């Protein structure tokens with residue numbers, strides 16, 4: 001495993017490809033491309049590099065978490081979307097790697113339906129940033145840059 005201390009994986013789970021169109025009253029009007037652009041601009045200023053990905057498939061997120069470690073990434077920002085609330089495989093994957101994972105959500109799941117109150121990702125993540133819309137990603141990036149997670 002070679003250390004690549006500038007590289008940040010930003011992994012996005014199911015339905016986040018529809019951001020901007022999908023329930024904008026909850027998730028806002030920014031698309032995932034808009035968020036990638038914001039992150040890349042800020043990352044450039046911070047001397048960091050963003051690897052932005054989205055998948056609708058749970059196992060793909062597991063593969064990418066393992067890849068982040070294999071690539072020696074500094075950290076992962078993970079919005080696992082609905083898998084947050086269901087996936088023991090993601091809990092195990094986060095525990096299985098040494099790369100720190102920051103859980104990210106646009107909304108605040110703890111203030112929504114009861115079934116969103118459990119977070120398997122949060123049980124293993126180094127930190128959680130939620131409820132700030134697209135800015136949640138930027139706040140998480142700052143935390144990683146400052147190593148305040």
Ligand code: DQA
Pocket residue numbers: 014015079080081082083084104105106107108109116
């Ligand atoms: C979400 C919150 C989840 O509860 C939901 O399933 C999502 C998006 C968020 O970013 O607010 O798909 O992760």
